[in-house]
Amino acid sequence: MTSDGAEHAVRQAVQGTLDDLGTPLADVVFVVVDLETTGGSAAESAITEIGAVKVRGGEVLGEFATLVDPGGPIPPFITALTGITQQMVTAAPRIEAVLPAFLEFARGCVLVAHNAPFDVGFLRAACAAQGYAWPAFPVVDTADLARRVLTRDEVPNCRLGTLARHFRSATEPCHRALADARATVDVLHGLIERLGSFGVQSLEEMRAFAKTPSPEQQRKRHLADGMPAAPGVYLFEDARGEVLYVGKSTNLRTRVRSYFTASETRRRIREMVGLAERVRPIVCATGLEAEVRELRLIAEHKPRYNRRSKFPERALWLKLALSEPFPRLSIVRECRDDDAVYLGPFGSARVAEEARAALHEAVPLRQCTQRLTPRLVERGRARSCVLGEIGRCGAPCEGREPPEAYARHVEAARTVMEGDVRPVVAAAQVRIDRLAVEMRYEEAAAQRDRLAAFVRAAARGQRLAALSRCAQLVAARPAFGGGWELAVVRYGRLAGTGTIPPGANVWPYVDAVIATSETVFPGPGPAGSALPEETECVLRWLDQPGTRLVEVDGDWICPVHGAESLREWLDRAYAPVEPEDRVRRGGRPLR
Template identity: 85%
Template sequence: MSEVGSTVAAMTTDRIADWAAGRTAPGVQGTLDDLGTPLADVTFVVVDLETTGGSPAESAITEIGAVKVRGGEHLGEFGTLVDPGAPIPPFITVLTGITQQMVTAAPRIESVLPAFLEFARGCVLVAHNAPFDMGFLRAACASHGYAWPSFPVVDTADLARRVLTRDEVPNCRLGTLARFFRAGTEPCHRALADAKATVDVLHGLIERIGSFGVQSLEEMRAFAKTPTPDQQRKRHLADGMPSAPGVYLFEDAHGEVLYVGKSGDLRTRVRSYFTASETRRRVREMVGLAESVRPIVCATGLEAEVRELRLIAEHKPRYNRRSKFPERALWLKLTLSEAFPRLSIVRECRDDEAVYLGPFGSTRVAEEARAALHEAVPLRQCTQRLTPRLIEQGRARGCVLGEIGRCGAPCEGREPPDAYARHADTARSIMEGDVRPVLAAAQVRIDRLAVELRYEEAAAQRDRLAAFVRAAARAQRLAALAGCPQLVAARPGFGGGWDLAVVRHGRLAGTGTIPRGAHPWPYVDAVVATSETVFPAPGPAGSATAEEMECVLRWLDGPGARLVEVDGTWSCPVHGAEGLRARIDRAYAPVDHERDTRRPGRPLR
C-alpha cells in the first residue's frame, strides 16, 4: 500500500473507533454546519452610538442604542443615555438633540458597559460604518478595564458599497439607505432610532446578497471585502510600477485624468487599489473607468506631495475631493490704495500694496475674522469707495454704525483722513505682526458677556477670535517663508543620506538627494543650480499656493531638518498669532476634568 493509502486507512480506522466509542458519527459526508452558520440562525445585535466628537481619544459616548434580531424576529432592545463626563459641544447638541441637562443624571460609561456586553454576548455586532462605533466601544472597554469580547462584526456600509450601484443610491449614508429600503424608522442621530433603521437596512442587504449565493454568516463577512469584478479584471494596470516615491495618475480611455495620488512606494500603493482592502465606493467606481495608471517618480517624498497638489489643481480630476480649486481660497484684504481703507473679502492677492490675511476655507470664517478685527479697530464697514471729493460734495452715504459710535463716520466728514489713517495703520500692524489688540478687545467682550450669563454670545466672540488668530498665524507663517528669496534645507532620508529641498519665495523650486557618506556640497550646488527660477508675488502665499507652502513648512518642521542656506529673514513676529494659536486650540479641546467621587458629574474646581 502506498504512503497516502496507509494514511487514509489509518484515518478511517480512527473515525470508526471514535464512532464505536460514541464520540462521532460514522458518516463522512459533510453537514450544513460545515458550510457555515445560516443567516437565519444568526443573532445580530445592531448597535449605534452618539458621541461628543469623532475620535475615541478625544471624545466620549453620550448614548448607546442596540436592537437584537434573529431570522427577521425582534428579540430585544437596549438603549440609554450616557454621561460623557465633559461638556457636550453645541454643534453636537444641534445635530443630535442631546443636551447637557439630558445626560446629567445618566449613568457613566463604566456602569453601562457591563450591561451592554451582556446584552450582546454570543451575538454578531452590526453597525453602519462599524469602525467608528467599534472604536469607541473598544476604547471605553480598555479605559475601564473590561475585556473586549471577540465579536464578529458586520458593517452595513461595506455591504451597501458592494451590492448597490450609483444609479440606485447616490451615496451609502444611513439616511439614504433607509429611504431606499423603506425602513420603518427614519434615522435622526439618536442611537436607538438609528439602530432600528440599520436593522431594516441589514435585512434589505441580506435579501440583496442572497442573489449572489451568500447564505451564511461567513460568506456574508467575506463578501463585503471581496474585490469587485472591475478590480480583479484590471489588476494588470499595476504591473511595472516602480518601488519608489512619486505620484500616480489614473486615466480613462480618452486620457482624461480621473484621480491623482501620491505614495512613498508607487508599486505597493497602486496595487492596493485592486485588492479587497480598497472599499471606498468612489474609488471602486473610478477603477472601473480607468484604463491606465501613469507613474511619475520623484526624488523625495516632499516633491511627491507638492507634485500631487499641482497636478490636482491643473487637471481637477473628478474623483479627487481635496485641493482641486486653490483659486477659490478667500483672503481678507485691507484696501490701503483707498483714501479710507476698509476690510474686504477677495479671492485674489494683487500687487496693489494691500495687506492680506488668510487664506480662508469659507466665507463664514472670513467674516468671523473680519468681525474680530472690527471689534479692535473702528474701521468703516460700508462697501462704498469713499474719496475726499465725494465727502466734500456730500454724496457719501452714512450708516447706523456712525450713529452708535462703532465708526468715526468719515463719510460724513466727522473723522478727517489723518485721524482715519491711524486706524488703518493699526489694522495693518495687527495683520502683519502684533495681534494683541484683537485679543484684548475680544477678551473684554467675552468677560462682560460671561458675567451677564450670555454664554452663547460669548462663544460667538470666541469663535470670531479663533478664526482671526488661526488665519493670522497661517498668514504670518506663509509670509515669512515667501519673503525668503532662497532657502535650502535637508532632512535625513529613509535609506540613509539626506533629502534636499530648495524653496524660493515659498515655492518648491528643486529637490534632490545626497547619498550616504558622500560629501554634501557638490550635491547641494547641483540642486541649487538646476532649481526653478521663481519671482516674488503679492500676498502671504507668495509664488505658490497656500497648501504647497504648508507642505513645505511641515517638512521643515519635521525631525532632523537642517537649514543649509537662508537668503533673507525667516522668522515670525514676536507678538504674532503663532503664540496664541495653542491657547485657542486648548479652548476648543474636549475638557477632561478629574471627577469628584463625592459629587458624581461635577468637576473639581
C-alpha cells in the same frame, strides 16, 4: 469506463456536508449596535449612549438601550447633533457598569453596525480600559455591504439616513442610539435581500462577499503592473486621457495595487477604477516633492474623483487697498501685485466675515461698500450710514473725519494685519468679559469665535509670509533609510529636491540640487509664488524633528506679537468644557 474515470465520477457524486454550506443567514443571531459619543476618537472621547437590537430571521429578540455618563462634559456641538445634554447623563450609569451588561447581551452573536470600525473601536477601547478581553465578535458593516450591492443610480451615498429612506425603514435615524440601531436593522434586512441575487446565503458568504474585490477591480489589476517601488505621484486616466484621480505615496507599487483589492471599499473610488484605462506614475526624489506635485496636479487637472485641493482659487482673503483715499476691508479671491495688505487665506466666506468683524471691533475703518473719494466728500455726494450715527465709524463720508485722521486707522489696521494682533485681542477681550459678566454666554462665545477666526487666519498668513519672503531656503532632513533629504524653497515655492546617500560628502549634492532647482520670482500676498497649501506642506516638512537649515537668504521670522503666540490660548479656548467656563478659559489669551 476506466478506473480513473470511475473514481472521478464517484468523487463528483459525493454530497457536501452541512458544515460546508456555512451558517444560513436566517439562523444567525445579529446584534445591531449604535453608539453616541462625545467625539470622533476613541482615545480622546467617551460613550454617551448605547443602543442595540438583537434579531434572527427578521424577528426582533430583544433590545438594549441606556445612556452612559461619559465622566466629563459633552461638547455643545454634540448636544446640538444628538440632543443628549449634560443633565441627561448626570444620573446615568458609568461605562464600567454598562459594559458587562452589553457584552452579556451580545454574547455569541454577530455584531452589526453602520460604519462598524467607529462603534467597534469605542467598544474595544472601553473593554481595554475596564480590563475585559475583547470577545472577538464576528463583525458585519452595513456601510461596506451597501457600497458593494447598491449603485449610485439607486442611492447618492451610503449614509444611514439615505439607506433607511431607500429601504423604507419604519424608524428614521436621528443620532440617538436605539433609533439608529433600529433603522440599521431595516437596512441590514434590505441588504440581505439584495445579497440573495448574488448567491449569498450564509454568514460566511456574506462576510467573504464584503471582502472580495469587485469584478472591475479584479479585471483592472494589470494597471498596477510595472509600478516602481519609489515615492511619487500616480494619475488614473480614462481612455481619452482625462485625469480621473491624482494621489501620492511613498511607495507607488504598494499604493496603486491597493486600489484593486478588497481593502478599497470607497464606492466613488471603485467607480473610478471601473472607468480607468491606465495609471501613470511620476517618480519623485522625496515624499515632500510627491506631496507638492500632487497638490499642483490636482489644481491643474481638477480630477472629478478627488475631493480636496481641487479649487485653490476659491480661497478667500481680506484685503486693505492702501492706494484708495479711504481704504476699507474687502473680501477677495485673489492676491494681486498691488499696493494692498492681505490677510488669510480663509476656507469660507463665513470665517472671513468673522475675522473682518473682529478687526472692525478694534479699528474703526469704514464698512460701507461705496468707492469714497475726497471729491465726493467735498461735494456732499457720498452716502452716509447708520454706523457713523452710533459712533462705530468716524464718518469720513460726511467729512467729519479728515483724511489724515482716517489714515491713522488705516495704519493701525495695516500693523495688525502684518503682525501685531494685540489691538484685536484686547478689543475682543473687553466685549467677552462684559458679556460673560452679564451671563450672555452665547454672545460671548460668538465674540470668541470671531476672534479665533481672525487669530487662525493671521497665524496662517504670518507663517506663509515669513517663508515666502525668503529668496532661498535650503534645508535637509534625515532620510528614512539613512542619508539626507534636501529641499530648496524659493519665495515659499518648492523649487527642487534631492537625496544624499549615507556617508557621502554632502556639499556636492547640495550644490547640484541648488543649481538644478526651478527659478522662482516673488509673488503677491502672504503665500508668495506658491499655492497656500504647498507652502504649508513645506512648513510641515521643515517643522519635522531633525531638520537642519543649510542656507537661508532672507529673514525667516514671525512677528514678536503675532498670532503664533496665541496657539495655546486657542487650544484652551476650544477645550470641551461647560459654556461659561469655555468662555472664561479662552478669555484672557495674553495673561
